[in-house]
Amino acid sequence: MGANAGKHRNGNSSSRQNFTDAEIADTMVNVPILTNLSEEKRDKIKTHLVRKSYKPGKTIIKQGDKPDGFYIIEEGEAEVRRLESKKSFRSIASLTAGDYFGERGLISNTARVASVVATKPCICQYLSKKKFQELFDEDELAAIFPKRDAVCAEATNTLVNLQRKPRVSELRKSPEQKQRIIEALKDNPFFSQYDNEHLIRIMDAMFLKVLKKGDCPIKQGQMGDHVYVSESGNFRVTACRSDGKVERTDNIPAGTVFGELALMYNSSRNATVTATEISAVWVLDRFTFRRIVLNTSSQRLKQYKDFLKRVPLLKSLAKVEREKVAEALDEIYYDKGRTIVREGDIGECMFIVRSGTAVAQRRGDDGKVEYTSGDYFGELALMDSSAKNRRQATVTALTSCVLLKLSRVAVNLLLGPVEAFMKKRMSRYSSSGSLPHITPMETPKEESHAKKLTCADLKVIGRLGNGAFGLVRLVEEKKNPGKAYALKAVSKLKVVGYIYFCV
Numbered sequence: 001m002g003a004n005a006g007k008h009r010n011g012n013s014s015s016r017q018n019f020t021d022a023e024i025a026d027t028m029v030n031v032p033i034l035t036n037l038s039e040e041k042r043d044k045i046k047t048h049l050v051r052k053s054y055k056p057g058k059t060i061i062k063q064g065d066k067p068d069g070f071y072i073i074e075e076g077e078a079e080v081r082r083l084e085s086k087k088s089f090r091s092i093a094s095l096t097a098g099d100y101f102g103e104r105g106l107i108s109n110t111a112r113v114a115s116v117v118a119t120k121p122c123i124c125q126y127l128s129k130k131k132f133q134e135l136f137d138e139d140e141l142a143a144i145f146p147k148r149d150a151v152c153a154e155a156t157n158t159l160v161n162l163q164r165k166p167r168v169s170e171l172r173k174s175p176e177q178k179q180r181i182i183e184a185l186k187d188n189p190f191f192s193q194y195d196n197e198h199l200i201r202i203m204d205a206m207f208l209k210v211l212k213k214g215d216c217p218i219k220q221g222q223m224g225d226h227v228y229v230s231e232s233g234n235f236r237v238t239a240c241r242s243d244g245k246v247e248r249t250d251n252i253p254a255g256t257v258f259g260e261l262a263l264m265y266n267s268s269r270n271a272t273v274t275a276t277e278i279s280a281v282w283v284l285d286r287f288t289f290r291r292i293v294l295n296t297s298s299q300r301l302k303q304y305k306d307f308l309k310r311v312p313l314l315k316s317l318a319k320v321e322r323e324k325v326a327e328a329l330d331e332i333y334y335d336k337g338r339t340i341v342r343e344g345d346i347g348e349c350m351f352i353v354r355s356g357t358a359v360a361q362r363r364g365d366d367g368k369v370e371y372t373s374g375d376y377f378g379e380l381a382l383m384d385s386s387a388k389n390r391r392q393a394t395v396t397a398l399t400s401c402v403l404l405k406l407s408r409v410a411v412n413l414l415l416g417p418v419e420a421f422m423k424k425r426m427s428r429y430s431s432s433g434s435l436p437h438i439t440p441m442e443t444p445k446e447e448s449h450a451k452k453l454t455c456a457d458l459k460v461i462g463r464l465g466n467g468a469f470g471l472v473r474l475v476e477e478k479k480n481p482g483k484a485y486a487l488k489a490v491s492k493l494k495v496v497g498y499i500y501f502c503v
């Protein structure tokens with residue numbers, strides 16, 4: 001909000017003067033629902049967006065009011081509330097940066113059936129009803145905006161009842177039930193990519209729902225916002241062709257995940273799932289899943305940033321460079337005795353030890369090297385052309401290990417400032433095949449001018465283009481005009497939105 005922002009009667013402020021095209025573009029890239037629009041369409045939208053700010057407790061849209069516009073949360077948090085009596089309301093969903101609301105009333109031309117209230121200082125981008133209807137035709141609206149039940153604040157005859165928060169009794173699980181849910185999630189290709197911390201939080205958020213015989217938690221053709229883990233009973237899966245003829249049938253036994261595509265794609269269900277007897281399922285909605293992934297990932301990212309400060313290899317990197325490395329890391333767990341890399345295999349990544357101890361040894365060589373927290377290995381196959389991308393030693397977990405993996409692409413893009421140090425260490429591998437001992441106190445001595453720069457030292461000249469996960473801008477040094485760089489900004493939210501879900 002700038003000093004020029006004008007006050008509205010409802011107490012919020014709005015401004016276009018201090019809202020630059022670059023800021024608008026950045027925020028729009030972070031909104032999964034807008035990412036599939038053409039750049040031309042996004043450019044049209046951004047010229048009509050107005051930034052509005054709301055203090056905690058301020059109502060952004062009010063239940064019963066006529067729809068006035070479409071909102072995208074840029075910063076802060078808000079809550080969707082349904083008024084149940086004159087003095088009480090029910091909380092339906094929480095909204096954070098990148099979430100949007102208000103489109104359903106504009107599409108169906110109906111009054112708001114819920115309120116959205118700022119719970120923290122909240123900044124929204126607002127598109128008026130008139131401009132919304134001018135910019136999106138009927139086909140675009142059907143393709144872009146799903147029929148959501150959890151966060152929409154408008155009524156439409158295609159929507160189910162607004163989602164309520166589960167009761168404590170519905171969230172309660174026995175140790176055996178927890179184990180069954182975790183095992184079901186691990187056996188599912190979509191959830192198997194998550195580590196134990198993510199899976200435990202996903203399991204904890206699931207609530208129990210009992211279904212009668214004939215109930216259909218999933219119906220073919222409807223938009224999906226929930227994933228299920230069958231607890232008991234049995235389910236029949238039926239898929240029909242456009243002419244109504246049954247194309248295939250299947251059964252879902254207890255302990256199976258189904259409906260997970262709703263968390264990945266903004267598309268309708270491709271089959272109907274019907275309970276063939278009294279059954280129970282554990283349920284998770286898309287927005288709770290999204291919040292768990294983002295919150296857990298955000299906490300983990302902070303931990304990575306703090307840890308990388310203590311890694312000798314990366315000490316000479318600027319703060320922003322270490323943060324980029326942190327965002328590119330994948331965490332992998334290895335049990336004691338498990339082989340991490342095998343001599344002679346093709347190498348596509350390097351590792352940093354976060355915790356535990358690993359040991360490296362070459363064939364025919366009695367010498368061993370131990371790697372502990374802060375040490376790294378695996379870089380030789382990526383950087384030494386004479387190695388022909390092959391691992392030069394076998395590394396085994398001496399104890400249970402947590403490793404941070406950095407891909408070949410990430411190494412090439414992000415570790416340029418410490419490349420000289422890494423090559424210096426590589427030169428110490430003797431021709432006899434022995435392994436060098438790397439002391440944990442070794443730190444890179446090489447420095448570069450670019451690594452000392454911060455974003456505050458750079459001036460944006462223009463945009464070079466936008467990729468799948470962010471923007472690339474042409475920038476130059478403020479104190480050294482003409483010294484230009486290509487600055488790439490990758491949106492973490494955009495990556496998560498692309499891979500796992502579309503809001």
